[in-house]
Amino acid sequence: MKTFQYERAASAETATTDAATPGAKFIAGGTNLLDLMKLQIETPGKLVDITRLPLGDIESRDDGGLTIGTLVPNSDLAAEPRVIEGYEVLSRALLAGASGQLRNKATTGGNLLQRTRCYYFYDTATPCNKREPGSGCSAIGGFNRILAVLGTSDKCIATHPSDMAVAMRALDATIVTLKADGDRRRIAIADFYRLPGETPEIETVLEPGELITAVELPKPVEGARHLYRKVRDRASYAFALVSVAGVVVMDGTTVKSAALAFGGLGPMPWRNPAVEAALVGKEASDATFAAAADALLADARGFGSNDFKIPLMRRTLIASLRELTGA
Amino acid sequence: MQWTINGQRYVAEVDVRTSLLDLAREHLGLTGSKKGCDHGQCGACTMLVNGRRVNSCLTLAVMHDGDEIMTIEGLGQVGNLHAMQSAFVKHDGYQCGYCTPGQICSAVGMLDEAKKGWASHASASLTDAELNDAEISERMSGNICRCAAYPNIVDAIREVAGLGDREPVLVAAGEVGA
Numbered sequence: 380m381k382t383f384q385y386e387r388a389a390s391a392e393t394a395t396t397d398a399a400t401p402g403a404k405f406i407a408g409g410t411n412l413l414d415l416m417k418l419q420i421e422t423p424g425k426l427v428d429i430t431r432l433p434l435g436d437i438e439s440r441d442d443g444g445l446t447i448g449t450l451v452p453n454s455d456l457a458a459e460p461r462v463i464e465g466y467e468v469l470s471r472a473l474l475a476g477a478s479g480q481l482r483n484k485a486t487t488g489g490n491l492l493q494r495t496r497c498y499y500f501y502d503t504a505t506p507c508n509k510r511e512p513g514s515g516c517s518a519i520g521g522f523n524r525i526l527a528v529l530g531t532s533d534k535c536i537a538t539h540p541s542d543m544a545v546a547m548r549a550l551d552a553t554i555v556t557l558k559a560d561g562d563r564r565r566i567a568i569a570d571f572y573r574l575p576g577e578t579p580e581i582e583t584v585l586e587p588g589e590l591i592t593a594v595e596l597p598k599p600v601e602g603a604r605h606l607y608r609k610v611r612d613r614a615s616y617a618f619a620l621v622s623v624a625g626v627v628v629m630d631g632t633t634v635k636s637a638a639l640a641f642g643g644l645g646p647m648p649w650r651n652p653a654v655e656a657a658l659v660g661k662e663a664s665d666a667t668f669a670a671a672a673d674a675l676l677a678d679a680r681g682f683g684s685n686d687f688k689i690p691l692m693r694r695t696l697i698a699s700l701r702e703l704t705g706a
Numbered sequence: 707m708q709w710t711i712n713g714q715r716y717v718a719e720v721d722v723r724t725s726l727l728d729l730a731r732e733h734l735g736l737t738g739s740k741k742g743c744d745h746g747q748c749g750a751c752t753m754l755v756n757g758r759r760v761n762s763c764l765t766l767a768v769m770h771d772g773d774e775i776m777t778i779e780g781l782g783q784v785g786n787l788h789a790m791q792s793a794f795v796k797h798d799g800y801q802c803g804y805c806t807p808g809q810i811c812s813a814v815g816m817l818d819e820a821k822k823g824w825a826s827h828a829s830a831s832l833t834d835a836e837l838n839d840a841e842i843s844e845r846m847s848g849n850i851c852r853c854a855a856y857p858n859i860v861d862a863i864r865e866v867a868g869l870g871d872r873e874p875v876l877v878a879a880g881e882v883g884a
């Protein structure tokens with residue numbers, strides 16, 4: 380590990396100005412950042428420790444929604460009665476990720492910002508545009524079993540590995556931040572992540588020093604069924620090959636509303652309005668579900684060893700929709 | 707910097723890069739916690755920090771200034787074993803023993819989580835999860851045992867959780883080795 384200057388943030392405001400300097404990073408749970416620092420994939424010159432800031436509460440808002448402080452650990456968020464009651468998909472997604480020990484440390488904001496598990500990103504001996512812009516992408520034409528089939532570019536085909544973020548995408552979460560100039564922003568999760576395009580090293584719209592302070596969830600969807608289905612190489616403690624987060628409301632046998640987000644497919648938690656349009660107002664049936672899968676996968680493209688994800692996602696979506704609709 | 711480890715106060719200055727695991731092992735002579743992977747993947751380094759199980763390899767000692775830490779050495783000692791340590795001995799919950807300190811600290815933290823009513827990925831209901839073998843396996847999946855002592859680890863945890871012995875699995879003669 381390269382050495383760094385360590386600072387414990389005295390306030391959220393000073394944290395943002397401290398972290399706005401080049402080479403500085405926030406550290407929260409540390410479970411992703413330290414892993415990457417040990418391998419010298421991340422080499423920050425300064426770490427701003429935000430763990431003692433008062434950003435660890437979960438608060439109900441007057442509009443019926445929930446505000447989750449960035450420092451709420453993943454395990455506490457999963458166990459929160461208000462989350463289990465109104466946002467079960469989020470509890471389920473959290474519990475499907477990592478291990479008990481890791482969830483006890485991992486924070487809400489850190490989870491959103493965890494980096495890809497692409498093998499070449501982790502292997503500093505190989506070219507990787509995300510780790511070293513302009514060096515090339517070893518995964519295209521290489522071993523890419525766990526990588527993306529949607530939203531890729533010829534510079535990078537990495538996936539975003541978070542389970543939690545997929546559930547938050549289905550729940551239309553909003554990310555609340557504080558910038559170094561003192562401004563606050565509220566960023567819809569739909570606008571938070573960036574496609575790799577020509578610059579896969581830039582993953583979100585956050586500016587230098589911009590601190591996530593909280594994540595807001597809108598009022599729970601009434602009468603909804605929730606599901607998080609994760610398909611992986613072993614039954615526990617493994618990242619998703621593909622996953623589905625679904626919040627569906629039925630009216631008899633007709634789909635009244637559907638919010639569906641997907642993990643393991645793209646560089647960000649994936650959501651496509653065409654999938655939901657294929658379902659809403661339709662009779663729940665395998666033909667309807669197949670149309671939704673067609674809409675999701677129309678532009679999907681495999682890179683060899685990840686081709687299997689396309690039929691796997693189709694089957695996983697159809698099975699998930701059967702469960703969500705009771706069809 | 708200061709930490710309370712196993713009830714004793716330690717004061718030291720360490721390089722900012724020192725993990726909590728290296729602090730214990732390399733600086734304070736507490737070598738019970740083991741380093742398996744140093745990347746959060748195996749659980750051998752599990753300690754209880756302010757009562758919660760965490761991977762001590764993926765956290766910095768400087769970030770824990772003032773915290774209360776429990777390692778396997780503090781949980782119990784020869785002649786005064788913690789119930790979980792005794793249960794591991796009784797049920798042979800190990801072979802080489804390398805993962806054992808982490809398994810035991812993790813199991814103690816895990817039972818506390820279960821007592822608080824926390825559910826797991828294996829729980830059908832998120833509001834009234836009951837411990838059983840599938841729950842124990844899921845909740846302990848962050849602790850890898852290269853010797854695969856898993857069935858005996860589950861037995862040891864069952865005993866401490868008050869679940870009694872597992873039902874013996876009866877296999878028809880023809881199925882053995884099939």
Ligand SMILES: Cc1cc2nc3c(=O)[nH]c(=O)nc-3n(C[C@H](O)[C@H](O)[C@H](O)COP(=O)(O)OP(=O)(O)OC[C@H]3O[C@@H](n4cnc5c(N)ncnc54)[C@H](O)[C@@H]3O)c2cc1C
Nearest residue numbers: 407408409410411412476477486488489490492541542591
């Ligand atoms: C073995 C292993 C298995 C795992 N399995 C899974 C899995 O199955 N599913 C899954 O979803 N995840 C998994 N994870 C990843 C885990 O969920 C993440 O490591 C964790 O959520 C990161 O949170 P953290 O608080 O530790 O982040 P940190 O490591 O502290 O930070 C991560 C990044 O976020 C930035 N950051 C943190 N907080 C803020 C903030 N408030 N504002 C701005 N920037 C911030 C940091 O600067 C850093 O760049 C696994 C991890 C490991 C090690």
Ligand code: SF4
Nearest residue numbers: 497507508516535536
């Ligand atoms: S897919 Fe992205 S992260 Fe993986 S090697 Fe290519 S550029 Fe790097």
Ligand code: FES
Nearest residue numbers: 742743744749763
């Ligand atoms: S040594 Fe910490 S998890 Fe393996």
Ligand code: FES
Nearest residue numbers: 801803851852853
């Ligand atoms: S007893 Fe050998 S690794 Fe578990």
